[in-house]
Amino acid sequence: xxxxxxxxxxxxxxxxxxxxxxxxxxxxxxxxxxxxxxxxxxxxxxxxxxxxxxxxxxxxxxxxxxxxxxxxxxxxxxxxxxxxxxxxxxxxxxxxxxxxxxxxxxxxxxxxxxxxxxxxxxxxxxxxxxxxxxxxxxxxxxxxxxxxxxxxxxxxxxxxxxxxxxxxxxxxxxxxxxxxxxxxxxxxxxxxxxxxxxxxxxxxxxxxxxxxxxxxxxxxxxxxxxxxxxxxxxxxxxxxxxxxxxxxxxxxxxxxxxxxxxxxxxxxxxxxxxxxxx
Amino acid sequence: xxxxxxxxxxxxxxxxxxxxxxxxxxxxxxxxxxxxxxxxxxxxxxxxxxxxxxxxxxxxxxxxxxxxxxxxxxxxxxxxxxxxxxxxxxxxxxxxxxxxxxxxxxxxxxxxxxxxxxxxxxxxxxxxxxxxxxxxxxxxxxxxxxxxxxxxxxxxxxxxxxxxxxxxxxxxxxxxxxxxxxxxxxxxxxxxxxxxxxxxxxxxxxxxxxxxxxxxxxxxxxxxxxxxxxxxxxxxxxxxxxxxxxxxxxxxx
Numbered sequence: 001x002x003x004x005x006x007x008x009x010x011x012x013x014x015x016x017x018x019x020x021x022x023x024x025x026x027x028x029x030x031x032x033x034x035x036x037x038x039x040x041x042x043x044x045x046x047x048x049x050x051x052x053x054x055x056x057x058x059x060x061x062x063x064x065x066x067x068x069x070x071x072x073x074x075x076x077x078x079x080x081x082x083x084x085x086x087x088x089x090x091x092x093x094x095x096x097x098x099x100x101x102x103x104x105x106x107x108x109x110x111x112x113x114x115x116x117x118x119x120x121x122x123x124x125x126x127x128x129x130x131x132x133x134x135x136x137x138x139x140x141x142x143x144x145x146x147x148x149x150x151x152x153x154x155x156x157x158x159x160x161x162x163x164x165x166x167x168x169x170x171x172x173x174x175x176x177x178x179x180x181x182x183x184x185x186x187x188x189x190x191x192x193x194x195x196x197x198x199x200x201x202x203x204x205x206x207x208x209x210x211x212x213x214x215x216x217x218x219x220x221x222x223x224x225x226x227x228x229x230x231x232x233x234x235x236x237x238x239x240x241x242x243x244x245x246x247x248x249x250x251x252x253x254x255x256x257x258x259x260x261x262x263x264x265x266x267x268x269x270x271x272x273x274x275x276x277x278x
Numbered sequence: 279x280x281x282x283x284x285x286x287x288x289x290x291x292x293x294x295x296x297x298x299x300x301x302x303x304x305x306x307x308x309x310x311x312x313x314x315x316x317x318x319x320x321x322x323x324x325x326x327x328x329x330x331x332x333x334x335x336x337x338x339x340x341x342x343x344x345x346x347x348x349x350x351x352x353x354x355x356x357x358x359x360x361x362x363x364x365x366x367x368x369x370x371x372x373x374x375x376x377x378x379x380x381x382x383x384x385x386x387x388x389x390x391x392x393x394x395x396x397x398x399x400x401x402x403x404x405x406x407x408x409x410x411x412x413x414x415x416x417x418x419x420x421x422x423x424x425x426x427x428x429x430x431x432x433x434x435x436x437x438x439x440x441x442x443x444x445x446x447x448x449x450x451x452x453x454x455x456x457x458x459x460x461x462x463x464x465x466x467x468x469x470x471x472x473x474x475x476x477x478x479x480x481x482x483x484x485x486x487x488x489x490x491x492x493x494x495x496x497x498x499x500x501x502x503x504x505x506x507x508x509x510x511x512x513x514x515x516x517x518x519x520x521x522x523x524x525x526x527x528x529x530x531x
Contacts, residue, residue, distance in 0.1 A: 046531060049379050053530040071284075075381035085372035087295070089302045098298065101291035102380035 002027050002076075002152045002183040003048065008057035010043050017043045019207040021057070025183050027151070030174070032198035033187040034267075036275060039204040041187035042082060045156045048185070049079040062151055075103075078145035082156040082187075084137045088130035092121055092140050095129060096147060103148035111147055119143040119173070135166035142173055153177065155186040159193060171197060191268035201267070203274050210274045215267050222270040227251075229260040240265055240273055285389075288382035292390025295377075296363060300398060313359075314405055317351040321406065324469060325414055334471050337499045344410035344418040345499075346468035348403045349491045352427055356399030357434040357441075357459065360391055364442025365451055375531075384526035388439060388519065395435030396428070403427055422504065426494035429511040433487050436518035443525040467492035487514045 003025040010018040018040040025031045033041040046052035048059050050066050050073070059066045064073040086095050093112060100108035116125050119139050129137060138158065145153055158174065159167040174197055178184060188194055194201045195215045202212040211218055223240030227247050231237050241247045247262055303309045325340050332339040367374030377387050411417050419427075445451055465475065466488035472480055483489050490507035497504045 051375060051379055051529075051531050053528075071381045071383060074379055079375075079379055081372070081375060083372050085375045087299060087373045088371060090298055094298050098291065098295045099376065101287075101294050102376065102382055104287055104291075104381075 001025065002029075002062055003185065004060045005044075005048060006058050008044060008047055008059070009055045010040075010047060010052065011055055016207050018047070018054075021204075021207075021209055023185075023202060023209070023212070025152070025185055027183050028178060028181045029200065030178055030184045030186065030198045032194040032201040033185070033204055034189065034191065034194045034198075034201050034271060035187075035204035036189055036271075039189075040207040041189075041204055042156055043207075044204075045079065045081075045154050045185070045187060049077060049154055050074060051079075076150060077152040077154060078103075078148060078150040079154040080138075080141045080145055080156065080158060082160060084129075084141065086129045086137060086140060086144070089128055091126050091128055092116070092132075093125045095140065096144055099144045100147050105147050108147075115143050115147055118146075135162050135169070138162065138166075138170060139173070142170070142177075146177065149180070150182065152183045152185065155184060157187055157189070159188070159190065167193075191266065191271055195267050203271055205274050211270070218270050219265050219267060222265065222273055224265050226263050226265045226269050227260060228263065238269055238272060240269055285383065285386050288386025289390040289393065291380070291382060292377060292387055293394055296391065296394030297397075299363065300359075300394070313355055313402055314351070317347045317354075317402075317406055318409055320469075321347055321409055322413065325410075329414065335500050337496070338416070340410070340414040340416050341418055341499060342471075342496065343469065344406065344414070344416055345423065345495045346492060347410075348406050348418060348423070348427065349430055349466075349488060349495055350463050350468045351406050352399040352403040352431050353434045353488055353491070354399075354459070354463070355402040356395040356431045357438040358455075359398050360395035360435050360438030361442040361451060363394075364391065364439055365445055365448060368442065369445075369448060378526070378529050384523050384529075387526055388436075388522045391439050392432060392435040392519070392522075395438055396431040399431040399435065400427070403431075420498045422497050423495045425508070426491050426511075429494070429508065429515065430488070430491040433511055433515040433518055436515055436522055439522040440518055440525060443522065443529065462486045462488045465489075467496075487511055 001024045003023070006022045008018055008021040021044055023031065033044060035041055043052060047054045050070055061073040062076040064076065066073040087098070093116070096112045096115065097108065100112060105111050116122055119142070121140065121143060124132060124136060129140060132140065155174070159170050162170065171193070174184060186197065198215065200213060201215055201218060202209045203218065204210065211221065213221065223242050225241045225244055225247055227239045227241060227250065229237050241250070244262065321343065324343055329340045334342050364374060407417070407419055441451070441454055465479065465483050466472070466486045472483050472489055475483060487510070490510045493502060493507040494504045
């Protein structure tokens with residue numbers, strides 16, 4: 001396992017942001033932490049990358065404990081945070097130079113040229129980062145971590161606030177990174193992103209992992225079909241069922257007053273069910 | 279051996295970042311004005327105003343003033359620029375995260391930041407030395423004043439890292455500037471001897487590191503002992519450096 005986190009806890013005052021979170025990620029795997037804002041996903045990422053101290057729990061990266069062997073653990077991982085943390089006044093190439101120096105990338109000038117080419121940043125190489133668009137900054141942040149070819153990359157909401165076309169572009173980059181054998185832990189609150197990219201997904205809510213498995217397993221475990229009905233106030237109500245017969249029995253016993261539809265369940269239905277506790 | 283190489287490479291990486299940021303900033307008029315115009319105005323105004331008429335302990339005021347301004351300017355530049363770099367990187371641009379999550383030891387990060395502050399402060403001090411020589415024909419540096427300058431730079435750059443790591447918002451930096459750095463600038467013997475101050479105030483001022491920098495800086499001209507001041511500055515630097523490494527090791531967002 002590239003990453004082994006056990007019993008992570010973190011509280012901010014009275015708020016228990018993360019409560020007993022454990023997860024393991026294998027080489028080349030994309031693991032998603034899926035959940036709404038405030039679920040504790042970013043706090044988990046920050047604890048793994050040593051930016052935030054956990055109140056309890058352990059994290060080992062490639063066998064290195066992040067507390068007792070912090071430098072070795074940090075050397076094996078790279079993080080792309082949710083917020084842009086590049087030096088805005090500096091050019092793309094200068095940001096890459098600094099990162100290469102911090103990570104002791106050998107033959108850095110060649111590697112920087114290579115990465116700039118791979119990420120299509122040739123025409124932006126000398127441009128100050130603060131003049132780039134949101135999507136371009138995100139591309140630079142991912143390009144930067146690829147300089148050192150880490151074994152594990154933490155991506156915190158990699159497509160948050162991006163246009164659909166740029167989201168697709170970032171997805172392609174993530175898939176290409178996986179093909180190199182790099183493990184990825186990504187957080188997202190987009191269920192389509194988790195379904196498209198992740199081998200396994202953990203659904204987080206109020207600081208805890210509620211369910212974990214492949215997207216298909218999660219849907220199957222929660223119920224493969226959804227009965228969608230209209231409530232008296234016009235709101236749509238969703239209920240998950242294991243099969244169509246169960247829905248038929250439900251409708252037979254208590255026919256919906258308005259229109260209803262039956263459809264195959266999606267990951268977003270599972271997440272919504274977890275959130276509402278239904 | 280490996281640890282030493284790691285340390286040097288870590289320091290080099292942090293220094294590279296700070297120097298690239300400095301290169302961008304130096305091109306801006308406001309930055310140079312902020313860093314150097316105030317001391318140059320003090321130098322011209324007080325130097326021309328009192329220079330030929332005032333002597334302290336037999337020392338011409340021009341020399342006294344230039345040496346005081348070297349101490350003050352080096353302090354301001356080393357402290358302010360490191361403190362701003364760390365606090366802005368932590369609280370605003372978030373770029374400090376790149377340092378803290380890199381496989382670089384807290385000692386290397388601390389040393390890299392302190393060296394960058396020392397370098398900036400040293401350049402600013404050299405500008406004052408040059409201006410003093412040009413305007414008043416006084417060359418204010420001796421080997422002892424270079425020692426004073428280096429100790430001063432090391433202490434205030436270390437203090438800059440500590441404050442930059444501790445403050446919770448950018449407004450707090452103004453508070454520390456107004457209640458600690460600025461009074462220290464004016465009362466620690468930059469413009470007049472500490473002996474002119476009333477007893478209680480003089481007692482407080484002798485606790486200020488800048489006062490000891492001034493004592494060492496002027497020791498050759500005033501023929502005063504410097505050992506205590508050197509020890510005070512060394513101790514203060516060790517304490518600030520230790521506090522900085524500790525804060526860096528325990529850093530948590």
